[in-house]
Amino acid sequence: MHVSLVLGTRPQIIKSAPFIHLANRDKHVHLQIIHTGQHYDYEMTKIFFEELVLPDPAANLGVGNGSHAEQTAKMMIRLEKAWVEKRPDKVLVPGDTNSTLAGALTAAKLTIPVAHMEAGARSYDMEMPEEINRRLTDHCSTQLFTPTDNCSRNLLKEGIDKKAICQTGDTMYDVLLQQLPKAEKATILEDVGLEEKMYALATMHRPENVDDHLKLQNIVEALVKLAPLTIVFPVHPRTQKQLETLKLYDKIAKQKHIKTIKPVGYHETLKLIENALVVMTDSGGVQKEAFWLKTPCVTIRKNTEWTETTRVGANCLTEASAEKIVNTVKRMIQHEDQIRTMLEKTENPFGDGHASKRILAALKSGLT
Numbered sequence: 001m002h003v004s005l006v007l008g009t010r011p012q013i014i015k016s017a018p019f020i021h022l023a024n025r026d027k028h029v030h031l032q033i034i035h036t037g038q039h040y041d042y043e044m045t046k047i048f049f050e051e052l053v054l055p056d057p058a059a060n061l062g063v064g065n066g067s068h069a070e071q072t073a074k075m076m077i078r079l080e081k082a083w084v085e086k087r088p089d090k091v092l093v094p095g096d097t098n099s100t101l102a103g104a105l106t107a108a109k110l111t112i113p114v115a116h117m118e119a120g121a122r123s124y125d126m127e128m129p130e131e132i133n134r135r136l137t138d139h140c141s142t143q144l145f146t147p148t149d150n151c152s153r154n155l156l157k158e159g160i161d162k163k164a165i166c167q168t169g170d171t172m173y174d175v176l177l178q179q180l181p182k183a184e185k186a187t188i189l190e191d192v193g194l195e196e197k198m199y200a201l202a203t204m205h206r207p208e209n210v211d212d213h214l215k216l217q218n219i220v221e222a223l224v225k226l227a228p229l230t231i232v233f234p235v236h237p238r239t240q241k242q243l244e245t246l247k248l249y250d251k252i253a254k255q256k257h258i259k260t261i262k263p264v265g266y267h268e269t270l271k272l273i274e275n276a277l278v279v280m281t282d283s284g285g286v287q288k289e290a291f292w293l294k295t296p297c298v299t300i301r302k303n304t305e306w307t308e309t310t311r312v313g314a315n316c317l318t319e320a321s322a323e324k325i326v327n328t329v330k331r332m333i334q335h336e337d338q339i340r341t342m343l344e345k346t347e348n349p350f351g352d353g354h355a356s357k358r359i360l361a362a363l364k365s366g367l368t
Contacts, residue, residue: 001028001030001089001090001363002032002087002088002089002090003023003030003032003089003091003092004032004082004088004090004092004107005020005031005032005033005093006079006091006092006099006100006102006103007035007036007094008035008036008063008099009045010045011285012095012097012099013048013049014048014172014266015094015117015170015172015175015285016094016117017052017054017175018174018175018356019092019117019171020033020054020055021054022357023360024055026364029363032058032059032086033054033055033056033057034061034103035059035061036061036063036075036078036079036098036103037060037061037062038075038098047265051266051267052175052179052266059082061074061075061078061082063078068129071102072098072101072102072105076105079102079103079106079107080106083106083107083110087112088112089112089113090112090113090115090143090363091103091113091114092115092117092359092363093115093116093137093141094117094118094171096118096121096130096131096133096134096137098129098133100116100133100134100137101132101136101137104116104137104140107140113143114142115141115142115145115359116138116144116145117145117171118147118170119134119141119144119145119146119151119155119165120144120148120151120152120153120165121151121284121306122151122154122305123303123304123305124303125302125303128208128303129207131305134305138155138158139158139160141164142164143164143362144160144165145166145355145358145359146167147167147168147170147171147172147350147351147355148167148170148308148349148351149349150307150308151167152165152167166359166362168351168355168358168359169351169352169355170288170350170351170355171356172289172350173348173350173353173355174353174354174355176270176289176292176293177353179266180270182267183268183270183271185267186268186271188264188272189271189275192232193259194230194259194275196275198230199230199231199275200226200229200230200276200278200279200329200333201232201233201272201273201278201279201281202231202279202281203234203280203282204219204282205236205238206283206301208282209301210238210239211238211242212320213246216242216246216248216320217246217248218325219300219320219322219325220248221322222329223252223255224251224255224258225322225326226257226326226330227255227256229257229277229329230257231257231258231280232259232272232276233252233260233261234261234263234264234269234272235260235262236263237263269289270289273293273295274293274295276295277295277296277333278295278296278297278329278332278336279295279296279297280298280329281297281298281299281300282299282300284305284306287299287315288306288309290309290314291306291314291343292348294314294339294340294343295340296314296315296332296333296339297309297315297316298316298318298328298329298332299315299316299317299318300318300319300320300325301319302319304317312342312343312346314342314343314346316328316331316332
């Protein structure tokens with residue numbers, strides 16, 4: 001069976017890693033990895049292939065930056081050419097990026113069966129590009145691999161055939177369990193000068209936050225007001241550009257309690273999350289990683305697709321309001337011990353760490 005896997009961003013590489021390793025060891029499966037080039041910075045992609053010991057992609061479409069329409073259109077044109085020349089039996093698309101949607105739409109137009117990894121996640125906010133991508137991809141797919149009960153229910157509510165849905169668990173949990181021993185050996189705390197449970201981690205990259213001048217100013221104001229709490233802030237290239245444009249980067253750099261660093265690898269990210277007092281983020285993946293590593297999380301968004309993390313109080317939503325962010329971070333730190341204890345006793349709704357095995361088996365059988 002010839003499976004074409006479409007990747008383009010850091011989270012997609014990470015969540016696909018366990019599946020890639022399993023598929024490459026299976027003599028009945030030929031896996032072709034296509035990298036769209038959606039994230040074209042080295043730190044955002046290549047480092048994760050190396051860190052997770054993944055083979056180089058069979059093709060890199062080199063799409064690069066651009067508007068949503070421009071990116072998606074370029075990907076579709078180049079994917080169509082690749083698949084017309086060598087037609088796969090199935091196309092597997094993970095997550096909710098423009099690469100996900102481009103892969104699903106192109107395959108569906110070519111009548112190639114589409115399988116969606118991480119299907120059924122919903123924020124119910126159609127202003128989010130990811131929500132549009134998720135919904136359209138799910139309704140183009142013939143096999144839908146859901147990470148949680150809630151995701152499966154979402155698909156059923158939308159009228160998707162129960163026979164097409166396979167609840168596998170979350171492949172991001174698979175890879176976290178596999179890579180955590182390596183992550184714990186990472187030296188990022190020593191390199192940056194951090195002590196365990198004596199700092200907060202901040203990550204920020206979503207256009208809804210960093211491309212909105214007022215929101216970005218409010219987030220920066222919150223980080224400044226959280227002094228003297230030490231904050232480590234790996235700065236995403238998109239965020240860096242916007243901070244410099246608004247002349248906010250110098251304001252952050254002057255703060256002794258804020259440590260700005262370049263983007264870090266997967267192992268270093270896990271080490272930073274696991275040992276933080278609290279995480280501030282707008283990333284869907286980091287929300288889940290904080291949940292699994294039992295670290296309180298403050299998500300700077302008005303909604304989340306991972307409501308499993310908010311229902312138990314381990315993850316609190318705030319809008320990009322300096323006052324709300326500061327107050328919520330302080331409250332989460334105050335109750336950190338209780339949150340960690342609660343998470344120790346909470347059953348993981350994202351599966352048992354064997355999602356990738358179930359996905360591979362379902363792809364091979366053609367049945368869900």
